[in-house]
Amino acid sequence: MAASTEQKLSLRALTALVIGSMIGSGIFALPGAFGRATGGVGAMIAWVIAGSGMLMLAFAFQNLAQRRPDLDAGIFAYARAGFGSYVGFVAAAGYWIGACFADTACLILIKATLGQFFPIFGDGTTPVAILGASLLVWAVHVLVLRGVKNAATLNAIATYAKIIPIGLFVIVIVAAFQADIFVGNLWGGEAPSVGAVASQVRATMLVTVFVFVGIEGASVYSRYAMRRKDVGVATVLGFLTVLCLLVLVTIASYGVMPQSDLAALPAPSMAGVMSHVVGPWGGVFVSVGLLISVLGNYLSWSLLAAEVVHAAAKDGVMPAVLSRENAAGAPAAALWLSNLVIQVFLLLSWFAEEGFTMALKMTGAMTLIPYLLVAAYAVRLGWTGETYADDPRSRRGDLVRAALATAYACLMLVAGGTKFLLLSALLYLPVTILFVLAMREQKKPVFTLAEWGLVAAVALGAVVGVYGLASGGIVI
Template sequence: MQQKQLGLLSLMAAVVGTIVGGAAFNLPSDMAAVAGSGPVILAWVITGIGMLALALVFQNLSLRKPELSGGIYSYARAGFGPFIGFNSAWGYWIASILGIVAFVTLFFQTLSYFFPVFGEGDNLPSLVGGILFVLLFHWLVARGIREAAIINVLTTVAKLIPIVLFLLIVLFAFERDVFTADLWGEGSFSWKAVGQQVKDTMLVTLWAFVGIEGAIVLSGRAKRVKDVGVATIVGLIGTLAIYLLISVLSTGILSQAELAALPEPSMAYVLKAVVGPWGAVLIVIGLMVSITGGMLSWYLVTVEIPYVAAKDGVFPTRFAQVNQNGTPIASLWWSTIITLAFVGIVYVSASTYQKVYSMASVAILIPYLLSALYQLKLVLTRETYLNDGRKTRDLWISLFATGYSLWTLYAAGLSYLLLVSVVYGVGLVMYLWVQRRQGRAALGKWDWIVVGLIVVAALAAISNGLV
C-alpha cells in the first residue's frame, strides 16, 4: 500500500517544479524564432485555454474517480481498456524520460557559460557529466519519495527567485517602441501569416507546460484527494502568468531578430542587455537550480507510472517492487538505464535540446488526449453524472481539452508524429510479451486498429530515415 506522504505544498511543488524547468529560461529566443509579439500573445492565450481545460479535466477526474490513483495512466485504462491504458503509460513514461534527457542536455549547455569545455551539451565531457548527473538523481529518489519531495519544494522556491527578479527588472526597462516594431512579425499583418506563426509556437508552449499533471500522477501518495486538483489549478495559473510575462516583456527589450539569435539560455542575455554581465550570471545560476529541481520532479513522476501500471498487470510485475524506503526501485532502475541510453544517443547523434523536448511533447500529447476523451466519455455516458448539474460545463471543458490536444498534434507536424510512433511500436512488443506471460487475451478488435496505425507510422518513419 502506498504511503500518504504528500501534502498540498509538496503537490504544488511537484506541479510547478515539473512545469518550470528549462523551458522558461529559453522562452525569449524560442518564441521569437518563429513569431512576433502579437502571435506570441495569441499563442499563450490558446495554450492557456487549452491547458486550463486539461487541468480542469485532471482536477475533475481526480475528484470523480479518486480510486484511479495512477492518474493520467489510470484514466486511459479505465476508459478504453488495458491496451490503450498501456500505451498511455508507455508513452508517458518515455516522454518523461525524454524530458529528463532534455534537462541534462540543457544543463551542460548552460554550464558551458562558465566552463566552455561542455560546448553545446552534446560532446564527450557533457556525456560523462550527464551520466553522473542522472545517477545523482537516481540516488536521491532511491532514498524515498517523501525526502525527494522535500528537496523539490526547496528547489522550486529557489528557481522562482531569479525569474521574479528578471520580471521586475525587465518591466521597468520595457520599451513600447521595441515591442510594437515586430508586433506581427515580418511584413504587414495578415491572418494567414499570424496563424502560421501561432501554429509554429505550439510545441514550444506545450513543452513549457508539460508537467501540469505532476500532482495527478502522484495522487496515490497525496494526504488529501482534494489537494490534487487545487495544486494543479494553482500551479497552472501561476505558471501561465510567469510565461506570458517573460515572453512579452522580452520583446520590449530586444527586437525579434535579436531575440531569435540569442544563445541558450536566452533569458540570461536579455537581462544582460539591461543590467550587464551580472544579470546573465544570475539567470544562468537560476537555470541550473531550476533544472536540478525540474529533474527531481520529473524523476518522481517518471518512476511512478510503471509502478502503478505494473500493479494493474500491464507492465512487468517486477516494476511493482519497492525498496525499504517505499521507492519503486525496479521502475527507478529501468528509468535510469533507459535515460542513460538516451543520453548516449544524444551524444552520438548530436541532437539539440529543442529536438529532444519536441519529441517528449508529442509523446505526452497522446496520454493528454486520452484523459480528455475519458472525461468526455464520462459525460456522454452520464457515469458519475446522475442528477449532477455540472454535466454541461464538464462537456465543454472536455471538448476544449480534446480540441486543444488534437490541434497541437497537428501543429507538431508529421515528422515528429512518425518518429514518436517508433517509440510506441517498441512498447507494443513489451505489451504483447507481458500479456502472453500472464495468459491474457492481448488485444480486442478495436485494439487491432490502433496496432495497425502504430505499425504503419513506425515503418514510414524508418523508411523515410527519421530514425
C-alpha cells in the same frame, strides 16, 4: 502497496510538484524560442490558445480526480478505464517516454549553461557534457532510491528557490520595457496578415506544450495525497501560477530587444536578455538560477517517470517486476528502467543536430497523446452521465470543458507536424513488448480485435518513420 502516513503529501507539496514539474528548462529558453518563431502578436495569440487549452485540461484533471478517486496515477489509469488495457498502456508508455525526454532536455541544458563558462561542455552534447550528465543521472538515481518523500521535499525546496531568479528577471524586464521596441516586434518582421500570423503561431505550438508538461504532476502522485480533493486544487493552482510567469517572461522580452536579437540568443536565452538589460552579472545570475531550476525539474521528472511505470505495473499493463519497491518505498525497478532509457537518449543526443530542441519537441509530442486520452475519458463520463447521478447539474459544464481540452490536444498534434508523430510511433512499437509480457504473465489474451488495429497503425507509423530516417526525409 499503499503510501504510508509518512509518505503522504500536503496540498502545498502537491502544488510544488506541479510547479516544479512545469518550471524547468523550457521557461529559460522562451525568449529565444519565441523570437525565432513569431512576433509579439503571434506570441500573444499562442499563449491565449495554449493557456485556454491547458486550463481546460487542468479542469479535466480536477474533475476526474473528484469523480474517480479510485484511480491512482491518473495519466494512464483514466485511459485504461475508458478505452481498455492497451490504450492505457499507450498512455503510460507515452507519458513515461516523454518524461525521459524531458529529463534529457534538462541534462543537455544544464551542460549547455555550464558551456558558457567552461567551453569543454559546448552546447551540452559534447562527449564531456554527456559524461557529466550521465554521472548526474545516476547520482539522482541513488537519491530517489532513498525514498519518494525525501526527493519530493528536495523538489519543493528547489521550486521555491528557482522562483526567485525568474521573479527578478520579470521585474527587471518589465522595468526596462520600451513601447517602441515592442511595437517594432509585433509582426515578426513580416507584413501583417492572417496567414503570416497563423504560420508563426503554429511554429510555437510544441514549445508551448513542452512548458506546460508537468501539469499532471499532482494526478500522477494522487496515491500520496493526504486528501484526494487536494489533487485537483493543486493542479489548477500550479497551472495558473506557471501560466502567469510564462506569459510575462515571453511578452515582456519583446519590449527590451529586437526580435532578430532575441532569435540569435543561445540557450539559455533568458540569460542573454538579462545580460542585455543589466550587464554580464545578470546573465550569470540567471544561469545560476537556471541550474537550480533545471536540477529541481530533473528531479521532478525522475520521480514522475518512475512513478507512472510503477503504477502501470501495479495495474497490470506492464510487467509485474516493474512494480517492485525497495525498503524505502521507492519504485526501484521502474527507476532503473527509466534511467537506462534516459542514458540511451543522452547518447543519441550526440548525433542530433540540435539535441535540446529535439528533446523538447519530443517531450511535447509524446505527452500529447496521454493528454488527449485523459480529456477524451472526461468527455466520455460527461456524455454517458457515469459518476453524475448525485451531481447532474455539473455534467454539461464538465462535458464542454472536456470537449475543449480534447480539441486542443488534437490541434496540438496536428500543429506539431507528421515528423514527431512518426518518431513517436517508432518509440511506441518496441516498448509494446512490455504490454505483451504483462498480458502473458497474467495469462490473458494479449490484444482484442480493436487493439490489433491500433497496433497495426502504430507499426505502420514506425515503418514510415524508419524509412524517413533512412532516406533523410526525417532529420533528428
